[in-house]
Amino acid sequence: MSAPRPLSLLCELTYRCNLQCPYCYNPVDLGAYREELDADAWRRVVGEAADLGVLQVHLSGGEPTLVPETALAAVAAASSRGLYTNLITQGTFLDDALLDRFVAAGLDHVQISVQAPEAGLADRIAGTTVHERKLEAIDRVMRRDLAFTLNCVLHRANHDRIEATIALAERLGVRRLELANTQFYGWAFENRAWLMPTREQVRHGESVVAAARERLRGTMEIVYVLPDYFEDLPKPCMHGWGNAFMTVTPNGTVLPCPAAAAIRTLAFESVRDRSLRWIWESSPSFTAYRGTGWMPEPCRSCDRREIDFGGCRCQAFAVLGDAGLTDPACAKSPHHDAMRAAAAVAPPAEFVPRRMRALQ
């Protein structure tokens, strides 16, 4: 089949980060990505993405403001092509001077996440003292002509604080709040049992969010992302493999999904060796699960096959060891029980903090 038009590019500028959040979806072998693309390489990547039809460029990592000149170069390159730019950051390096440079480069949107609504829990999860400084950074962003989203990744340890998190967003005057349950990839998959919310927490969260949405209609948009492990339908991951999204990692590897590097049965190409166009249109990794031709049963004959695209390939690989199977999050998967069983595992006392050294 011919390749569809990509709409969105995620640039992971570095995997270095001053935080150690256990729910990070970055790969556990962070040290393998130390050879980072430079500003010139990112300008080229962004330009090639614009040629392919990409409209939105997200800068993340790791912490993208640890390489500020690279991040600014990528924003300027995207902006010069009329693309929408989004900076996903923990925020504390965004002083007035750096923020002004981002605005001048054409930045459209900033997302800053908090780990919890109060410093004690937030700093314990982040592994360092950052919460109060994040709130200051949020204030600096909101005083400028930038769109802003406050994000909080939810898990067992902060899920019960969801009302306080919404209250914090209100106090800050935030227009858009994203309450996203942990996606279990990378470090989060390692910490799955510690992070897994209970079914009661998730149901409580849903009702709190529903009430808050009603109350804050027209003032704040609240996005609530459910965890896969309690669902009967899989998420339409990336709107289909190689369909609309691509990710370029710090060392130039191009992935159909930010978590795809964990799929050891596929070989992923690098922008150091190949054009982004060839990788998107023709590479074996991007064509492997594009469209519906690859699908096994029960996806092949399912009337939702072009709605949820068989779910998430990375999740099928992480849970079942085969990226070509139906996402076990789907109730029609013969392996759906594996998700229920994983959700019921008793949590360990401590989590594994995200660090650059490889896991044993």
Place this chain on the structure above:
Amino acid sequence: MSAEALRFAPGVRFRRENERTAFLLVPEGIVELSETAAAIAELIDGTRSPDAIAEALAQRYDAEPGALRADVAEFCESLRERGHATEA
């Protein structure tokens, strides 16, 4: 509400690719617009109210503004509810 001028919120941008394809670029998302929605969105400029937009479209398509007013108001209200547009 339909008489007040409307503008896009910060972080919301209209982008037209060609006669049939247009997008609304929003925080962390891309919305492909129908031809009708695109025709309305294109006229949101911080000076026109929804009523004025209906007026302009009626002229362009040689239609009755009354017939367009409800559609324009509904689309503008959906933008406002999502925080994608506000009063100028």
